[in-house]
Amino acid sequence: MATALKNLSEYNQESVPSAKDMRFAIVVSEWNSEITMALLKGVRETLIKHGSNENHIKVDFVPGSFELTSGARMVAEAGTFDAVICIGCVIRGETPHFDYICQSVTYGITQLNINYDIPFIFGVLTTNNQEQARDRAGGKHGNKGNEAAVTAVKMVALRRRAFGRS
Numbered sequence: 635m636a637t638a639l640k641n642l643s644e645y646n647q648e649s650v651p652s653a654k655d656m657r658f659a660i661v662v663s664e665w666n667s668e669i670t671m672a673l674l675k676g677v678r679e680t681l682i683k684h685g686s687n688e689n690h691i692k693v694d695f696v697p698g699s700f701e702l703t704s705g706a707r708m709v710a711e712a713g714t715f716d717a718v719i720c721i722g723c724v725i726r727g728e729t730p731h732f733d734y735i736c737q738s739v740t741y742g743i744t745q746l747n748i749n750y751d752i753p754f755i756f757g758v759l760t761t762n763n764q765e766q767a768r769d770r771a772g773g774k775h776g777n778k779g780n781e782a783a784v785t786a787v788k789m790v791a792l793r794r795r796a797f798g799r800s
């Protein structure tokens with residue numbers, strides 16, 4: 635059960651395969667950049683901690699979370715990546731915009747996972763306010779970027795196992 639003070643980024647490091655020889659693209663939304671840059675830092679640090687080479691990590695930016703789907707598709711088609719990690723932060727405002735963007739990016743990234751051969755990771759915070767976002771971007775609940783990186787490494791390893799490549 636989730637608790638108010640649980641660090642959501644805690645995990646068993648030994649359960650994570652080596653990221654050596656894996657190539658990652660990270661697509662980052664510029665909206666709420668204080669948060670998304672902190673998430674990006676978490677992704678990079680975690681990929682490198684698990685053996686990824688700096689030169690095998692490519693970062694690109696899109697204007698907002700709505701553009702993550704098309705940005706991720708473009709980098710996937712243009713490059714030779716093992717996974718694409720999508721980073722964004724949508725904060726609830728006074729209009730229904732929040733719901734439309736969340737719905738669109740969730741659906742979009744799901745569709746990419748269905749239609750493409752590599753994993754696309756959902757590293758998008760959807761929070762009621764800035765404080766909740768900070769808590770999850772290096773604050774008291776950890777850094778969602780770390781989780782996105784671990785998820786990417788695990789999914790690449792799963793794909794390699796599934797297709798018989800170690």
Ligand code: DLZ
Binds near residue numbers: 698
């Ligand atoms: C327009 C908008 C709003 C209101 N809020 C956010 C947000 O909280 N997080 C985010 O990533 N992007 C937001 N955007 C921008 C949209 O994602 C998109 O860039 C624009 O609607 C242009 O397509």
